């Protein structure tokens with residue numbers, strides 16, 4: 001039990017992930033409750049509030065004006081990437097702790113402003129990387145850090161989704177550079193990027209990337225990116241991500257004595273398969289995960305209600321966006337760039 005629970009959330013952005021995944025997870029959690037929903041469309045907010053049994057339905061303007069501020073303790077920002085900053089700034093001004101979806105913002109300058117606003121406002125800022133509360137990835141990190149595969153020297157990871165073959169709307173915000181800040185790298189590639197940092201418990205010091213521009217509808221965004229990241233102790237990460245590549249979804253860590261591979265690590269609430277090859281033997285483990293979104297909300301709430309430091313915090317999320325910006329720079333120049 002945690003004193004002060006539940007933490008009451010305002011959920012901002014009623015697209016796919018907020019109402020379909022996050023609000024049900026909050027309902028299932030031990031320490032959280034949704035008391036406010038916020039949308040650009042008042043009728044939608046009222047409809048979702050009604051369907052989900054939420055007391056308050058606001059527009060973004062109402063939220064910015066501080067309406068119903070006594071009805072919530074924290075905000076969960078689940079709008080397009082380049083619309084995280086204004087909502088984070090309002091939350092910081094109102095003294096509300098923030099759980100903000102990944103990537104923290106559309107570019108490093110804006111991500112830094114999110115961090116600064118929350119530090120100035122004295123509120124918590126967590127970047128919502130599910131992988132940090134996913135049991136299988138946490139297990140991989142623990143055994144790698146304990147030396148089970150010797151010194152970790154290599155990660156490989158890919159996360160792709162063929163949105164062209166899926167017949168997705170080409171007018172969506174994910175293909176709008178102003179709202180997304182990038183193509184598959186910002187949406188999907190940040191998963192292997194961030195999971196490499198998390199599992200190696202280290203930050204890269206140089207990147208080298210190749211990007212391939214998408215068709216006209218991509219408005220200059222890449223449809224494919226491949227990048228390497230060099231870590232200070234010599235470890236190297238190799239990752240790729242695309243919007244015209246089907247279903248790549250794996251993460252692997254290679255060490256001096258063995259290797260661990262996780263299949264389907266990055267889809268939300270998927271059951272994962274972990275294959276450990278070490279000492280000449282191979283072991284395959286099917287992992288039934290508890291809901292990582294429930295874990296994520298309860299973890300955040302515990303940090304808000306106690307002295308526990310919350311991670312990945314805003315600075316950690318900012319670092320990913322800084323790395324992503326440098327990956328784009330390298331994609332354009334074709335060279336290796338130190339961070």
Ligand code: NDP
Nearest residue numbers: 013014015016017018039040078079080081101102103173
């Ligand atoms: P959707 O497109 O499904 O929904 C986004 C919502 O944002 C819209 O429905 C809309 O809600 C609101 N919005 C406000 N302004 C705009 C605008 N100008 N254009 C489009 N939408 C707008 O996106 P997702 O829910 O999939 O993604 C939202 C965020 O969550 C992103 O940052 C994404 O990276 C992240 N995400 C994280 C996932 C994870 O596993 N952690 C999975 C999926 C997404 P309204 O009409 O209510 O204003």
